[in-house]
Amino acid sequence: MTRQRPPRPSASRRTTAQRVTKQPGKLRIIGGEFRRRQLPVLDSPGLRPTPDRVRETLFNWLGQQLYGQQVLDLFAGTGALGIEALSRGAARVDFVERDRRVAAQLSANLATLNITSSEVHINDVQAYLTRPATAYALIFLDPPFHQQLAAPCCATLENDGWLTEEAMIYLETETTLVPDVPANWLLHRETQAGESTARLYQRRQP
Numbered sequence: 481m482t483r484q485r486p487p488r489p490s491a492s493r494r495t496t497a498q499r500v501t502k503q504p505g506k507l508r509i510i511g512g513e514f515r516r517r518q519l520p521v522l523d524s525p526g527l528r529p530t531p532d533r534v535r536e537t538l539f540n541w542l543g544q545q546l547y548g549q550q551v552l553d554l555f556a557g558t559g560a561l562g563i564e565a566l567s568r569g570a571a572r573v574d575f576v577e578r579d580r581r582v583a584a585q586l587s588a589n590l591a592t593l594n595i596t597s598s599e600v601h602i603n604d605v606q607a608y609l610t611r612p613a614t615a616y617a618l619i620f621l622d623p624p625f626h627q628q629l630a631a632p633c634c635a636t637l638e639n640d641g642w643l644t645e646e647a648m649i650y651l652e653t654e655t656t657l658v659p660d661v662p663a664n665w666l667l668h669r670e671t672q673a674g675e676s677t678a679r680l681y682q683r684r685q686p
Contacts, residue, residue: 507558507589510536512567519589521558524582530560530622530652534673538650539564541669541680542618545648546570549617552642554605554633559586561620561650566595570618573598576608605633613641618648625654625675631661638662638683649681662686 505521510532521527530538538561539546547569553562554576562573575598577583583602590598601608605623619637623629630653637643648668653659655677665681672678 514567551618552616553620575600578604615644622652647683
């Protein structure tokens with residue numbers, strides 16, 4: 481009796497199986513000194529890196545204004561925005577991230593790039609903003625969606641001395657939210673991607 485071999489999985493089946501296997505996340509740096517470098521990203525609930533297209537648009541808006549600037553990256557997560565700023569000439573970025581595992585990966589990625597001029601602060605953003613303020617020329621504010629964190633953070637930044645006279649503030653929120661920002665923040669640019677809306681504000685003296 482001739483034994484029949486079990487059929488081999490077809491190429492399409494193998495491809496499907498490969499697709500199901502979860503690959504580690506990667507953060508791609510778009511421009512500047514570290515352009516095209518890829519960094520590992522943790523698979524962590526709620527971690528929502530700013531999409532490449534939105535980052536590219538944002539940094540086109542900012543242009544040459546990053547050189548030599550002090551930057552604050554709040555709710556930093558992967559650090560995508562702050563690392564991109566460093567790649568494009570920012571002097572220093574302070575990253576604030578409360579999840580210790582996510583912050584550890586961010587610190588490791590900075591070390592991989594030999595970045596020593598910046599620091600990762602493991603802290604809740606609202607708690608961090610109660611410390612004595614340093615004025616920053618650019619702030620990235622990307623709070624978790626649907627937690628009503630944008631408005632109080634914006635008010636604290638404006639009222640407690642965290643902004644230079646003409647600071648730029650990048651705010652990313654769920655599209656359904658119309659953000660409540662200080663009256664002297666002028667909307668400079670705006671774009672939408674999926675369920676998020678990105679806005680860049682220019683501060684003016686009250």
